[in-house]
Amino acid sequence: MKIRWNPIVKKDLKVAVRSMRLSWGLFGYEAVLAVTFLLAVQIIQSQNGVFAPVTRNLYSYLVYLFPVIAVVQVCIVGVYMPVITASSISGEKERQTFDIMLTTCMSPFSIVFGKVMSAVLRILFFVAASLPIMALSFVVGGLSWRNLFYFLAALILFSVFAGSVGILSSALCRKSVSAVLLAFGIYLVIFGGTFVPWMGRMIIDSDKMGESLLPLLFNPILFFEEFFAHMMMGESLFGTQGYRFSVRETGLVTHLLSRDSVWMFVSGGCILALSFLFMGIAAYKVNPLHAGAGRSGKKQGRNA
Amino acid sequence: MLYISHLTKFYGSFPAVQDLNLHIPEGDLFGFVGPNGAGKTTTIRIVCGLLRASQGSVRIAGTQAGAGSREMKRLIGYVPDFFGVYDNLKVREYMEMYGSMYGMYPREIAKLTGDLLELVNLADKKDVYVDTLSRGMKQRLCVARALLHNPKLLVLDEPNSGLDPRARVEMKELLKNLHSMGKTILISSHILSELSQMCSSIGIMNGGRLVTAGKIEDILQQAAGGVQIHIQVVSGMEQAVRLMKEQAAVVVESVRENELIILHRGTDQELCRLIGDLIANQVVLTGFHREEGDLETLFLQLTGGAQ
Numbered sequence: 001m002k003i004r005w006n007p008i009v010k011k012d013l014k015v016a017v018r019s020m021r022l023s024w025g026l027f028g029y030e031a032v033l034a035v036t037f038l039l040a041v042q043i044i045q046s047q048n049g050v051f052a053p054v055t056r057n058l059y060s061y062l063v064y065l066f067p068v069i070a071v072v073q074v075c076i077v078g079v080y081m082p083v084i085t086a087s088s089i090s091g092e093k094e095r096q097t098f099d100i101m102l103t104t105c106m107s108p109f110s111i112v113f114g115k116v117m118s119a120v121l122r123i124l125f126f127v128a129a130s131l132p133i134m135a136l137s138f139v140v141g142g143l144s145w146r147n148l149f150y151f152l153a154a155l156i157l158f159s160v161f162a163g164s165v166g167i168l169s170s171a172l173c174r175k176s177v178s179a180v181l182l183a184f185g186i187y188l189v190i191f192g193g194t195f196v197p198w199m200g201r202m203i204i205d206s207d208k209m210g211e212s213l214l215p216l217l218f219n220p221i222l223f224f225e226e227f228f229a230h231m232m233m234g235e236s237l238f239g240t241q242g243y244r245f246s247v248r249e250t251g252l253v254t255h256l257l258s259r260d261s262v263w264m265f266v267s268g269g270c271i272l273a274l275s276f277l278f279m280g281i282a283a284y285k286v287n288p289l290h291a292g293a294g295r296s297g298k299k300q301g302r303n304a
Numbered sequence: 305m306l307y308i309s310h311l312t313k314f315y316g317s318f319p320a321v322q323d324l325n326l327h328i329p330e331g332d333l334f335g336f337v338g339p340n341g342a343g344k345t346t347t348i349r350i351v352c353g354l355l356r357a358s359q360g361s362v363r364i365a366g367t368q369a370g371a372g373s374r375e376m377k378r379l380i381g382y383v384p385d386f387f388g389v390y391d392n393l394k395v396r397e398y399m400e401m402y403g404s405m406y407g408m409y410p411r412e413i414a415k416l417t418g419d420l421l422e423l424v425n426l427a428d429k430k431d432v433y434v435d436t437l438s439r440g441m442k443q444r445l446c447v448a449r450a451l452l453h454n455p456k457l458l459v460l461d462e463p464n465s466g467l468d469p470r471a472r473v474e475m476k477e478l479l480k481n482l483h484s485m486g487k488t489i490l491i492s493s494h495i496l497s498e499l500s501q502m503c504s505s506i507g508i509m510n511g512g513r514l515v516t517a518g519k520i521e522d523i524l525q526q527a528a529g530g531v532q533i534h535i536q537v538v539s540g541m542e543q544a545v546r547l548m549k550e551q552a553a554v555v556v557e558s559v560r561e562n563e564l565i566i567l568h569r570g571t572d573q574e575l576c577r578l579i580g581d582l583i584a585n586q587v588v589l590t591g592f593h594r595e596e597g598d599l600e601t602l603f604l605q606l607t608g609g610a611q
Contacts, residue, residue: 095388
């Protein structure tokens with residue numbers, strides 16, 4: 001059986017690869033990674049003997065090149081993905097191609113999903129092109145190829161999440177610029193807002209957190225913190241000895257989640273579920289036949 | 305083919321379309337005409353599943369519109385008034401993309417693309433980038449795109465807006481061709497002359513209401529209260545006038561030196577009999593003709609002077 005590509009993915013990729021913007025984007029991405037790599041090597045060399053005895057092998061510190069490069073990649077993806085996806089649906093609306101798309105047999109969810117997937121694939125071009133630089137940190141840093149595979153999986157997960165934030169904003173806004181701004185506003189709520197229950201609880205009683213950590217399952221910052229901690233040190237925010245939080249201290253759910261790498265996997269699942277929720281909301285919003293559509297169409301009314 | 309029943313659409317409290325009832329039979333080329341803001345685009349968007357109706361229903365070939373089902377979407381080919389194209393996409397690829405959006409297979413799309421581009425006179429532009437085409441060519445490409453999945457109903461919203469005179473003529477010829485092939489077409493415009501030259505039926509909308517709809521000649525006849533007939537009489541004018549006044553379906557409008565103008569409310573057969581009676585009663589005629597109705601005047605009357 002032949003796999004049928006989502007037509008939107010196919011079209012977006014075709015249009016993107018013919019554009020100079022992709023080439024410049026790749027150049028910028030590689031340049032940032034290369035400069036980061038060189039700076040990191042320079043810093044590691046200059047710090048030799050400052051934080052550890054000179055006797056220790058310099059190359060053992062080069063293992064930190066990997067998280068440095070990886071974190072920079074995550075940051076670039078985090079910024080770039082919403083910018084691409086936030087302008088995707090609003091861009092189709094501005095170009096006046098969206099109505100035609102909606103009259104085809106594609107469901108609103110397929111359109112939204114196709115838009116996110118085409119952005120993820122574009123990011124994968126960048127990630128693939130960055131592999132030589134990543135490989136350097138593997139050669140001198142002593143990490144395994146399996147780590148690289150895990151990192152790619154985590155990066156794809158994060159790009160789907162970032163893309164879904166962008167597509168949601170795009171579905172909610174008419175203009176691309178306001179969609180991009182809204183996407184970063186949603187970031188702020190997820191990255192910062194999920195810490196609020198925990199911080200509030202800590203202010204009231206620092207010994208009893210309850211389940212106030214649970215919203216952080218949806219926070220990609222904590223997901224990547226756990227991911228890198230596990231990869232680099234086999235540790236976790238929640239401790240190296242298995243259960244760090246007692247039931248009394250947190251609550252049963254957090255207590256169970258804090259064991260080994262459970263938090264990381266559950267958090268990954270929660271982020272993926274949140275991404276699909278955002279895509280679902282976006283699909284609902286772009287569907288012209290949903291229950292609330294056209295209720296406040298004063299502008300359309302004038303052009304009826 | 306298309307049944308619209310009690311269709312109503314409110315934007316907030318503003319009634320864009322009110323209690324619209326319309327039937328377009330299969331194979332008809334139906335023109336929707338009305339001034340800007342009459343509700344044509346709103347009606348078309350509801351028919352195409354791009355807008356939810358406040359009340360009423362739309363059925364196309366027996367399928368209920370408004371649910372956004374695939375089956376429904378396959379029945380309609382939509383050409384909007386304004387649309388953009390993608391940079392860096394060739395004509396062939398543009399068609400491929402939309403074909404695959406209808407779940408068609410590449411081989412099927414390739415074959416139909418060739419035929420349709422031939423039909424819209426763009427066969428030599430297959431490998432040209434879409435954004436380099438002229439506005440008229442883009443419009444014809446959009447028609448080809450709308451026909452790709454062989455819809456039962458082709459809906460065009462103001463297809464001639466922004467086109468130069470030559471492109472308008474080409475578009476008109478294309479639509480006439482499609483009509484002769486048996487396609488059911490719904491076309492909207494606020495320019496009456498465009499529609500009256502190619503449509504078999506029209507519907508006039510004003511203020512969200514369908515003022516009148518039907519075959520052009522029927523609408524004119526209905527509005528004028530009959531068909532105006534000019535009869536050239538050489539001799540026997542008095543006899544002719546007397547005969548006409550005896551007919552219940554005839555109103556004598558004016559009597560000139562050699563011309564008798566009547567308003568006839570009967571059928572064509574009755575008119576033939578009437579002319580025969582004149583000849584049989586020694587009235588000498590050199591000819592007679594039907595006065596073509598003035599649709600523009602009728603439109604202005606019905607829409608309160610707005611076009």
